[in-house]
Amino acid sequence: MVVLAVLAGILLIRNGTSEATDGPPQPDAGAAVLRTDTPPADALPRSRPERVRIPEIQVDAPLTDVGLDADGWLDAPPKDAKNLAGLYTGAVTPGEGGTSVLVGHVDSDAGPAVFYGLGALKKGKHIEVARADGRVAVFEIYGIEVVPKDGFPAKRVYGNTGLPELRLITCGGGYSKKTGYEGNVVLYALMTEVR
Numbered sequence: 001m002v003v004l005a006v007l008a009g010i011l012l013i014r015n016g017t018s019e020a021t022d023g024p025p026q027p028d029a030g031a032a033v034l035r036t037d038t039p040p041a042d043a044l045p046r047s048r049p050e051r052v053r054i055p056e057i058q059v060d061a062p063l064t065d066v067g068l069d070a071d072g073w074l075d076a077p078p079k080d081a082k083n084l085a086g087l088y089t090g091a092v093t094p095g096e097g098g099t100s101v102l103v104g105h106v107d108s109d110a111g112p113a114v115f116y117g118l119g120a121l122k123k124g125k126h127i128e129v130a131r132a133d134g135r136v137a138v139f140e141i142y143g144i145e146v147v148p149k150d151g152f153p154a155k156r157v158y159g160n161t162g163l164p165e166l167r168l169i170t171c172g173g174g175y176s177k178k179t180g181y182e183g184n185v186v187l188y189a190l191m192t193e194v195r
Helices: 002-007 116-120 154-158
Strands: 049-054 059-066 085-088 098-103 126-131 136-148 164-176 180-194
Touching: 116 136, 116 164, 116 180, 126 164, 136 164, 154 164
Parallel strands: 059 085, 098 164
Antiparallel strands: 049 059, 049 126, 085 098, 126 136, 136 180, 164 180
């Protein structure tokens, strides 16, 4: 698939701005079971997503389009927009068959940002994506992990299973002022309901 080929060499958000000593929550080591026995909902036709909601961590954010930056990295929303997530436009929209991708900052110069709490989520929790067609695609989390930026597993993260899947990505892992975050928190979810 073209998206996989484009993303194969891409690492996500290169540097964060965290000044906190304890940093954002990180996923439990055993959370990375990347499969589910939950049956998927039927895929939906393409429709522009408008908002992402994650009730468990009080996220209710609008979406903006993101693509690739000049260096070929997956871009992110503007750093000063603390409550804004990005929709990667080179992939399917949330709810379509395939893997859609939403990105957001973990922090900003002003403090925690939209996906700060992503690492605290657990399997079985839900992500809602409100779409322009009036439907809400509900995704159930089935895996979450921290992946290294060096050797980023692009095929596993962005690969198309043919099912309506969603990936949420933000910075994670260890942090230093000199090099930023060492990795990315990646959340894997399957659409299980449409409202």
